[in-house]
Structures are given as structure tokens and as C-alpha cells.
Amino acid sequence: MALNAIVIGSTGLVGQRLVYYLSNHPWFRLIGVTASDDKVGKRYEEVVRWSLEEPMPSTVKDMKIMKMDVNEIVAQKPDIVFTALPTSVSAKVDQELAKKGMIVVSHASNNRLDPDVPLLNPEVNADHVEVAKLQESRWSGKIFKVANCASTILTLALKPIYDDFGISRVFVSTMQALSGAGLNGVAGMAILDNIIPYIEDEEEKIETESLKMLGMVSNNGILLNDKFTVSATVHRVNVLEGHLEAVFLKTEKDAEVEDIKESLREFRNNKIRGMGLPMQPEAPVVVREEKDRPQPRLDRMEGKGMSVVVGRIRKDKEGWIKFNVLGHNTIRGAAGNGILIAELLYKMKII
Numbered sequence: 001m002a003l004n005a006i007v008i009g010s011t012g013l014v015g016q017r018l019v020y021y022l023s024n025h026p027w028f029r030l031i032g033v034t035a036s037d038d039k040v041g042k043r044y045e046e047v048v049r050w051s052l053e054e055p056m057p058s059t060v061k062d063m064k065i066m067k068m069d070v071n072e073i074v075a076q077k078p079d080i081v082f083t084a085l086p087t088s089v090s091a092k093v094d095q096e097l098a099k100k101g102m103i104v105v106s107h108a109s110n111n112r113l114d115p116d117v118p119l120l121n122p123e124v125n126a127d128h129v130e131v132a133k134l135q136e137s138r139w140s141g142k143i144f145k146v147a148n149c150a151s152t153i154l155t156l157a158l159k160p161i162y163d164d165f166g167i168s169r170v171f172v173s174t175m176q177a178l179s180g181a182g183l184n185g186v187a188g189m190a191i192l193d194n195i196i197p198y199i200e201d202e203e204e205k206i207e208t209e210s211l212k213m214l215g216m217v218s219n220n221g222i223l224l225n226d227k228f229t230v231s232a233t234v235h236r237v238n239v240l241e242g243h244l245e246a247v248f249l250k251t252e253k254d255a256e257v258e259d260i261k262e263s264l265r266e267f268r269n270n271k272i273r274g275m276g277l278p279m280q281p282e283a284p285v286v287v288r289e290e291k292d293r294p295q296p297r298l299d300r301m302e303g304k305g306m307s308v309v310v311g312r313i314r315k316d317k318e319g320w321i322k323f324n325v326l327g328h329n330t331i332r333g334a335a336g337n338g339i340l341i342a343e344l345l346y347k348m349k350i351i
């Protein structure tokens, strides 16, 4: 039996990927899509500016855009609702849906740091799902969040190292793709022949959300990891998809380059190992040995876009471990992670 899913914000970059995955999914069935009010009632194919390399699924082309009205959405009896909206809109819609008993997987940044809202990156913290029961005091449904894309990619590389050696400090400098800013995000005139050393609120998100994903479950929800801090600088670069991040970290226990490679490849504490989730990559982290990898164009589709790729692992004279990590921001950092979370919720019998 397929589970019914609705995508809110289905015409955006993340929404389009959700539509694509749900239209081809063994467990889920796409039953509804929404966009801005002026598109309501029109055919999906007519209003969407399709931007994926994969063709638009034939089953969605004639779907009529639903009104983004919570009662109308609830009336369709979806088993799960995915939201991929600007944060200001999402903040209201997610909570209204949860108040009507819906299970929501949400991509925007609202509520990400609420202790009772799991911020999920399944290989890293599938066990955080359990704190969602604390939301019972607020609403009858449940909200699960997809994290900021750069944080999700970073945390996949930090997790095995943290488990094996401990971490005492992290610096990260990101080079983030244009698609991270959405379909209308960055003007061509601003980014051609250029790098922009600023993305609104992005550094703060990386510095907090990474620590939440690596945080601890407590009776009061998730506690941010307080064993180390993350300091971030961010850049928007002229790349379509794929965030590249330069990471500098100090481990608690001594670790050599080969130890770090082994730790990343083994990912010993993978919380979804063997679960057989369709979106789950064989290896969450792929380590490359070439001196000039990872690169966005060459490596972003590793594991169908669900693996992150780590390369240039080295150690300097002061003991800092340095490497680059790359991940596909709209797949691993957004819609792919959203689908993986939904699969996990299904396996855990939450939906």
C-alpha cells in the first residue's frame, strides 16, 4: 500500500526534486502539489519552470495546483506533507498543519532549533526522531526538519570523526552553489565573474545546526553538542549545484590521516545501516585520494547525489586535520534528505 504525499511549494528547486522523487517512489504516492496563489487551479506543467536534468514525471504534468489552504490539504488525507517554502511562509504553514494532526517534513529554517523538533540527517542522528513525541504538548501532528544544506553536508563528515576520536574545534569555509538560493535566488549580473562572501544567516545556521545534529537526546529534547564549537565563513560561487567546504578540525584523541580516512569510510555508527531505505546511499561518505578532488561538477552525483565526497585529507604541523567535503545541496542537502527522513519515519512506523 502506497502512502499519500503532498508537496507544498512544489514549483521551487527543492519542490521539483521532491515531486520527481515522489513520482518514482516505491512507498509513496504524490497526490497533491501547491504553489503561489496565482497558480492555483492551473496544470503543473503549465506553471512550473522545470529545472531538473531528469524529465518531468508524466504523472504530475496534468495535476492541478491546489490552494495552499490547510483545510483543503488536510481534506486530501495525506499520510505525509512535505513543505519547501520560504521560511516566513513555512513558519505558519508547518504549525497549522501540525495542529491539524499532519506529519510534516519541512525544509525551511523555522523551528529548526526547537528542542522538541528533530533536525534530521538520518545516518547521523536517526535516534533524534524520538524527541518529536514532546511536540504533543503543542499540537497533535509532528514536524520533522531538514537542516541547512551546508550543515547537513558538513555533519556527515564530522560524525564518524567525532565518534572515533572526539572533536575539540572546527573551522569551515564554504563555497556554495547558486541553487542553494532557490529558483530566483542570485542574479546573473551579481555572480558572473564573481564570488560573494556573504549569505544571509548562513554562518549562524552552520554554527548551530551542526551542533544540534550532533547533539544529545534528553528528557527535554535535543541538547546542542557542547563539546566543541564550529566557526564558519561562507561564499556564494558561480556553480550550479554542489557545495564545497574547506574544513579544519582538531581531534581530541590523536589521529593520523590514514585513521581519518578509515573512520570516514567505515562510518561505524551509521544509524540507518542495513535499514534498506530506498534513498539511502551505500556509503554516506566517499573518500577520494586524488590531489584535486572533490569537485562539484565531477563529484556531486556520487551515490545518486546522496553521498558526500571527502578529499585532500591532510594534517598540518600544529595537528590540524584539513580536508574538503562536497555534497549535492538540493539532493543530500535538501529534497533527497527530506525523502530519506520520510522513509525513516515509515520504517519507524511514525507514518
Ligand SMILES: NC(=O)c1ccc[n+]([C@@H]2O[C@H](COP(=O)([O-])OP(=O)(O)OC[C@H]3O[C@@H](n4cnc5c(N)ncnc54)[C@H](OP(=O)(O)O)[C@@H]3O)[C@@H](O)[C@H]2O)c1
Pocket: 008, 009, 010, 011, 012, 013, 014, 015, 034, 035, 036, 037, 039, 068, 084, 085, 086, 087, 089, 090, 107, 108, 109, 147, 148, 149, 179, 180, 181, 182, 183, 184, 329, 330, 333, 334
Ligand atoms: N535550495 C536549497 O539547496 C535548499 C537546501 C535546504 C533548504 N532549503 C530551503 O527550502 C525552502 C525551499 O527552497 P527552494 O530553493 O526550493 O526555494 P524556491 O525555489 O524559491 O521555491 C519556493 C517555493 O515556495 C512557493 N512559494 C513562495 N512563496 C509562497 C507563498 N506566499 N504562498 C505559497 N507558496 C509560495 C513557490 O511557489 P511559486 O513557484 O509559485 O513562487 C515555490 O514553489 C527554503 O526555505 C530554503 O531555504 C533550500
